[in-house]
Amino acid sequence: MKKLFTTLCIIPLAFCISLAQHITHGPVTGALTANSARMYVRTDAAMPYTIEVSDHPNFSTLLSFPDSTLPELDNSRIITVSGLQPYTKYYYRVIIDGFEEERSGSFTTFPEEGTKGNYVLTTGSCQETSNMDVFDRMLELEPIMMLHTGDFTYPSYQMNQDYPENYTRAQESWRRRYNEDRMKDMLLYVPIDYVADDDDNYNGNCAHYRTGLTLDTSSGEVVNGFTLSPVPAHARENWFRSYVEYFPGYEMVDTSEGLYHSFKMGNAEFFFMDTRATASPAPEAYSYDSVANNWTFAPDTNHRIISVNQMNWLKNSLVASTADWKFLVGGVPFNKSLRRLINFGLAAQGFTFDLNGERGSGFRLAAGFSDYWAGYPHQQEELLNFLASNNIKDVISISGDTHHNVMDDGTNSGIPEMNASGLSVANLQLAYWIDYYGQQLGQPHVGDSLWNGGGNGVDNMNFNDAFGKIEIFEDDSVQLCIIDYEGTTISCMTIVNSTIASVDEAQSTSTKFDILVYPNPSDNLFTIKLPENYLLCGKEKCRITDIPGKLVSVIDLEKDKGANTFTVSVQSSPGIYLLDFNAGKNKVQKKLLVK
Numbered sequence: 001m002k003k004l005f006t007t008l009c010i011i012p013l014a015f016c017i018s019l020a021q022h023i024t025h026g027p028v029t030g031a032l033t034a035n036s037a038r039m040y041v042r043t044d045a046a047m048p049y050t051i052e053v054s055d056h057p058n059f060s061t062l063l064s065f066p067d068s069t070l071p072e073l074d075n076s077r078i079i080t081v082s083g084l085q086p087y088t089k090y091y092y093r094v095i096i097d098g099f100e101e102e103r104s105g106s107f108t109t110f111p112e113e114g115t116k117g118n119y120v121l122t123t124g125s126c127q128e129t130s131n132m133d134v135f136d137r138m139l140e141l142e143p144i145m146m147l148h149t150g151d152f153t154y155p156s157y158q159m160n161q162d163y164p165e166n167y168t169r170a171q172e173s174w175r176r177r178y179n180e181d182r183m184k185d186m187l188l189y190v191p192i193d194y195v196a197d198d199d200d201n202y203n204g205n206c207a208h209y210r211t212g213l214t215l216d217t218s219s220g221e222v223v224n225g226f227t228l229s230p231v232p233a234h235a236r237e238n239w240f241r242s243y244v245e246y247f248p249g250y251e252m253v254d255t256s257e258g259l260y261h262s263f264k265m266g267n268a269e270f271f272f273m274d275t276r277a278t279a280s281p282a283p284e285a286y287s288y289d290s291v292a293n294n295w296t297f298a299p300d301t302n303h304r305i306i307s308v309n310q311m312n313w314l315k316n317s318l319v320a321s322t323a324d325w326k327f328l329v330g331g332v333p334f335n336k337s338l339r340r341l342i343n344f345g346l347a348a349q350g351f352t353f354d355l356n357g358e359r360g361s362g363f364r365l366a367a368g369f370s371d372y373w374a375g376y377p378h379q380q381e382e383l384l385n386f387l388a389s390n391n392i393k394d395v396i397s398i399s400g401d402t403h404h405n406v407m408d409d410g411t412n413s414g415i416p417e418m419n420a421s422g423l424s425v426a427n428l429q430l431a432y433w434i435d436y437y438g439q440q441l442g443q444p445h446v447g448d449s450l451w452n453g454g455g456n457g458v459d460n461m462n463f464n465d466a467f468g469k470i471e472i473f474e475d476d477s478v479q480l481c482i483i484d485y486e487g488t489t490i491s492c493m494t495i496v497n498s499t500i501a502s503v504d505e506a507q508s509t510s511t512k513f514d515i516l517v518y519p520n521p522s523d524n525l526f527t528i529k530l531p532e533n534y535l536l537c538g539k540e541k542c543r544i545t546d547i548p549g550k551l552v553s554v555i556d557l558e559k560d561k562g563a564n565t566f567t568v569s570v571q572s573s574p575g576i577y578l579l580d581f582n583a584g585k586n587k588v589q590k591k592l593l594v595k
Contacts, residue, residue, distance in 0.1 A: 022047065023094060023101045025076070025178040029191040030248035032145060033263070034086035034110045037191065038248035041094060042076035042175070043069045050095040053081050057091050074171045078248045087111040105188030108144055111266040114322070116474040118574055118595075119266055122190070124467035125149040125197070125331070125400025127424035128157065132182035133485035134423050134467045139186045140487075141469060144265070146190050149400030149421065150197025150331040152177045164200075164235040167242070173200075174246040194247055196259040197331035197401065198276055198371075200239055224295060224349060224363035226283040236277070253313055260310055262317055268472055269323035271314060273330040275373075278307035282370040295349055295363060297342055297370070305332075305376040311383070318392050324475040324497065326395045328415075334397040335413035336384070337450050338374035341434065342366045344443055353437060372401075384414050393498040396478060398470070404430040405466045405482045407453030407493055416495045418480045420468030422456060428465065432457030454491030455482050462490050471521070473593045476576055479521050494521065494593075515581055521593035524572075528579070529565045543580045544570060544592065552577055570594050 025042035054062040093104040155173035163169040258277035285299035345366025397417035435446040464484035481492040516529040542555035
């Protein structure tokens, strides 16, 4: 009897042990293509495992990829799953010791290169507080990928800021990233690509030197100046190595000098730039006059944010690209009008104020923007001139770092830009305070001079954590939206394909007649406005069709003479539709984007 009792106790124990969960971090999916993906897994000890992938949720048919986590890789492993079909949803699970691990998920492969369609991606950077609701909102959008533009947690806050000097701490930094609450669950379903940023490079502004601002003295007086200290070469090498070994990323162009790469998705191409690893230290652009106690900003032509090799790679890749949409993805804003803040800060360099929760001077404001593209004006103009001289259009910047979320359609930024950099931070009031102090000192409104696409604190008091949504509508347009952690859309702007925009402009000029459609894109309701005092069209003269020409609806409204505005509902699936207005010589066609 005692023997039987002992056996009954042992059996459940053995069963429980066999069902023990071994995955400690991951799975994390990256380097997505139309036919493959890379997947990171870490286990509690080095052991064999198998990733099973299927296009059926019940795994009735599957592909198996056996491998083993390795002790020399911190009990982790990145493997490639291949043989997949384009634009197909796949489910995956991890099998260890014959049992399925709890952490499983799904992803959708990219469409084939050149395929035009309706695609959604998300983006953001900077996460350091406990509020991680943004990742729940991202997951609701079912994006095909997240573009993370830096500060994927702050290991330098949680560990010593020189953590890359010790490779075991570099390994630990990746475990901390993959252990972020809520994000780790989102990553089971959303593939990711990641820009190396300042927190990854010795918590400095470039990988060769750590730069910073001289802090306030204990007396409360503000001291203007820089600190500059070299970064040990092995710390830089440790960071590059750890990125390659622990992040399931795309193949890098040249890991000897930086982490930059590109990938194609449908009719879009993404160029991930490393704006930190080879950037000239920001202090080199400044000079100090000890007699006048005055700083000036005068960078020379060798003051670069990316290396010559990386710039040549970027130029050649842009010229060769056949994509309808080209995205420059980097850790810092491209916006060329931020040079205005450098100049403004230096003009008020002796003025002390509290900005975005920090006490500082105008000098600190200027210096804080000097490691962005605007702080490297010669190379920024070089790139903009290259785009213009080679007629490279439909280029959009996606960036991070600033701890708020703002956009511009290119009027101020040089090229359209979404700067989404407030995923989970303590204060997102930067634009608000810049506007508040700036207008007191005669500066223009930030919505006119810096970010006309809106965002946190631009004509609003929404300072919630938020992320960026990128939605591609075939070759017609790209809609950029900033969405907060509650699901509220703070602002949106639509970038229309340059070819379509020029045709619309030519038609408007030649006919002197046009239709205003807004909002566009829309869920289904569009407001259509005709020129003043123009009689609305009658039956068979306002038609909405899909792209192949199938009739969706006919607008048949009887209005008094002079009426010119009405609302139309397009109750159809997301996509592109055509609104044809035909009244005598006045013929206009508009594309309606149903999202």
